[in-house]
Amino acid sequence: MSPLIAGNWKMNGLTHSLDELSELARLLTTGEAPRALVVVCPPATLLAAVAAQGASSGIIAGGQDCHANASGAHTGDISAGMLADAGAQYVIVGHSERRNDHAETSDTVRAKAEAAIGSGLKPIICVGETESQRDAGEAESVVAGQLAASIPDAAEQHEVIVAYEPVWAIGTGRTPTLDEISQMHNAIRARLADRFGERGETIRILYGGSLKPQNAREILGVDNVNGGLVGGASLLAKDFYTIISAV
Numbered sequence: 696m697s698p699l700i701a702g703n704w705k706m707n708g709l710t711h712s713l714d715e716l717s718e719l720a721r722l723l724t725t726g727e728a729p730r731a732l733v734v735v736c737p738p739a740t741l742l743a744a745v746a747a748q749g750a751s752s753g754i755i756a757g758g759q760d761c762h763a764n765a766s767g768a769h770t771g772d773i774s775a776g777m778l779a780d781a782g783a784q785y786v787i788v789g790h791s792e793r794r795n796d797h798a799e800t801s802d803t804v805r806a807k808a809e810a811a812i813g814s815g816l817k818p819i820i821c822v823g824e825t826e827s828q829r830d831a832g833e834a835e836s837v838v839a840g841q842l843a844a845s846i847p848d849a850a851e852q853h854e855v856i857v858a859y860e861p862v863w864a865i866g867t868g869r870t871p872t873l874d875e876i877s878q879m880h881n882a883i884r885a886r887l888a889d890r891f892g893e894r895g896e897t898i899r900i901l902y903g904g905s906l907k908p909q910n911a912r913e914i915l916g917v918d919n920v921n922g923g924l925v926g927g928a929s930l931l932a933k934d935f936y937t938i939i940s941a942v
């Protein structure tokens with residue numbers, strides 16, 4: 696399976712940020728061909744532009760969230776069909792910032808992932824424990840519970856991606872040790888294989904949380920780490936490209 700590196704711009708990015716995308720495209724097309732699939736998830740306001748501008752350099756556009764319904768009276772929300780219509784091929788669901796800021800449960804996340812699949816998108820389903828859960832020795836059981844409830848049965852026939860993002864590593868500059876990453880990714884792989892059999896072996900498991908140019912090579916080299924979900928370091932083309940090149 697080819698690794699996948701996705702950039703999550705979160706609530707960052709104005710029209711001029713497309714200059715960074717142009718620079719990323721330049722680096723990707725003039726340097727050695729990347730070994731990873733490259734996905735950029737900008738704010739919804741820039742999605743169509745990223746999809747159009749990225750196409751010629753192989754940069755794939757993704758959304759950051761979608762509603763579980765196809766349409767209707769949901770002011771401010773965006774459906775999976777709308778993201779696909781704007782040119783997205785992927786969508787992040789269940790990011791810990793959505794789970795916290797918008798009280799999203801794993802049931803909500805599963806419904807969103809189902810909606811994404813229904814619109815032809817590949818959902819990037821996020822899971823991860825808080826610091827107090829890790830300190831209490833509950834990291835694996837918390838993540839197992841999130842996986843069980845957030846991944847739809849439709850993953851048996853359709854591509855989904857799992858992103859393990861320990862909440863305490865997001866935007867903090869702190870990361871788990873390589874052993875801790877390995878242990879969690881192996882545990883996630885075992886759960887996926889238990890539930891989906893051989894197909895579970897082919898589901899990408901991304902690592903996210905303070906993934907940087909400085910640590911990308913070692914983290915992306917861990918067994919069962921099939922790529923990364925990058926926040927802050929995806930905002931600068933040079934840094935994001937260094938992470939992509941670390942694959």
Ligand code: 13P
Nearest residue numbers: 703865866904905926927
């Ligand atoms: P940082 O890379 O900024 O820690 O963010 C990770 C993340 O939340 C990606 O979805």
